[in-house]
Each structure stands twice: as C-alpha cells, then as structure tokens.
Amino acid sequence: MKLLCHSHELSEGCSRSVDTPELDLFVVRREGQVYAYKNRCPHRHVRLEWQPDQFLDESASLIKCATHAALFLIESGECVAGPCAGQFLTAIDCREDSQGIWMSDDASEDDC
Template sequence: MIRLCAPNELTEGQSRGFAVAELKLLVVRREGQVYAYQNRCPHRGIPLEWQPDQFLDHSNSLIQCATHGALFLIESGECVAGPCSGQSLKALSCREDADGIWITD
C-alpha cells in the first residue's frame, strides 16, 4: 500500500494529483467517498489537469480533461461527454483510514 496524504488534506469536493514512481494519479472526494484514477485521458493519453490539482469542472461535479473538455463521472470514471465518450478513466483501488488515504493496487 502507498500512502498519498492525510485524510484532512483532501476536503469535500476537492481533487488532488499525485505521482507515485512512474504512475500519475488523481484523487477526488465526493460525498465523503474518495475515488482514485490514473491521471491519463483515454482519448490522447495525456494528463487531465490544466493547473496542479485542478481536475474538476466549474461545478466540481465532474472530472474534466483540460485539453479537449471531456467530462468524466467522479464515481465511475466513465466519459459522458467529449471525444472519448463511452470510454473510462482507469480506476485505482484506494481506501481511507485515520492515518491516511492509500492506494492499494
């Protein structure tokens, strides 16, 4: 398991990016649940954010690719709009406890 951060370092409605060895990933907290994905758009294989830790659209309800505007559901990673519609972000197993948010893959 790899510890990403303390639980209080990812607030409700917030997204953060991390690099673990060669793996770039993003985590989002929505309705108290933490979701983790590879930071890689399925359309072009490029990172999603336009600025550090900026992965969400203006409403903070969808993950957005800054390059082509593709929109992904936070809960599943499924692309619901844009050039990769029907594809999904690669989900990573994660868990949270009092000591941190962890990637378990």
C-alpha cells in the same frame, strides 16, 4: 499499502494530484467518498488537469480533461461528454482510514 495523502489534504469537492514512483494519479473526494484514477485521458493519453490539482469542472461535479473538455463521472470514471464518450478513466483501488488515503502495493503502470 502505499500512502497517497493524508485525509486532511483532500477536502470535500476537491481534487489533488498524487505522483508516486509507479504511477501518476489523482484523487477526488465527493460526498465523503475518495476516488483515485490514473492521470491520463483515454482519448489522447495526456494529463487531465489544467492547473495543479485542478481536475474538476466549474461545478465540482465532474472530472474535466483540460485538453478537449471531455467530462467524466467522478464515481465511475466514465466519459459522458467529449471525444472519448463511453470510455473510462483507469480507476486505482484505494481506501481511507484514520491515517490517510492508501492504494494497494500491487498497483502499477502495467495494471493501467
């Protein structure tokens, strides 16, 4: 397992960019659950954030693409508004324990 970040670095209702040698990712915490996605919009294949660590809309209830304002469900990565409606962000399998937030060793650019 590869450490993405320590748990205290990701507050409730917040997002955070995580760059690893293998992947450009971001993590989001919602209702105590952590979700990890590849930092790439399925529409234009660009990074999603508009400022460092800013992946969420104003209400912190949806992931928002800064390029064209597409909106994605945090829990599934499904695009629910915008030019890529019906498409999905690429989810990265992660888990959290007392040491931090981890992704599996076998996650790679080829998996995405």
